[in-house]
Amino acid sequence: MKVLLVNGSPHQNGSTSLALEEAEQVLNRNGIETERLWLGVKAVQGCIACGKCRKLGKCVFNDVVNEVNERADEFDALIIGSPVYYGGPCSQITAFLDRLFYSGGKKYHKKLGAAVVSCRRGGATASFERLNKYFEMNNMPVVTSQYWNQIHGNNREEAMQDLEGRQTMRTMAENMSWLLKCIEAGRAAGVKDPEYEPRIGMNFIR
Secondary structure (H helix, E strand, O other): OEEEEEEEOOOOHHHHHHHHHHHHHHHHOOOEEEEEEEEEOOOOOOOOOOOOOOOOOOOOOOOOOHHHHHOOOHHHEEEEEEEEEOOOHHHHHHHHHHHHHHHHHHHHHEEEEEEEEEEOOOOOHHHHHHHHHHHHOOOOOOOOOOOOOEEOOHHHHHHHOOHHHHHHHHHHHHHHHHHHHHHHHHHHHOOOOOOOOOOOOOOOOO
């Protein structure tokens, strides 16, 4: 079992990274393998809705999005981390996720998903909701915690003082570890994965 943790913050070792580290330590302690991905400080190309991924099987922009999608089978769960900018997730992570799921959404069906956000003061719940929609629209069970997965602090040092926020990350990771093991045990016992009907899509302008 393996979890990919994506850090969308331009600060590699800031408060978002701290939140992911809290989760990662618990996952590793429970025998779950992890891998960290930092998107860095370079711009991430946004989706232009060209639809070419449907023919090519990958995004037309060949970058980290295609690299992750090519390795999707390696991961059993995703944890997505973002700072809060103007009441929402940062542009790097939303550009990454827009293209990741538009070009490879089916690769993530039935994998677990969790979002974590860091903020100085406000906007955490709106950002958290936005990130969770990627999971909810792609048949991914969302892993919860004892509170919303948010940590507060203007930098890593301040976020270290948010004891409740750090604990919330650890609780989320405990839940993710348990669910991953339950899924593995269920499959070993012959419980079949869900089978989905062909998708029905409707446009309301005729």
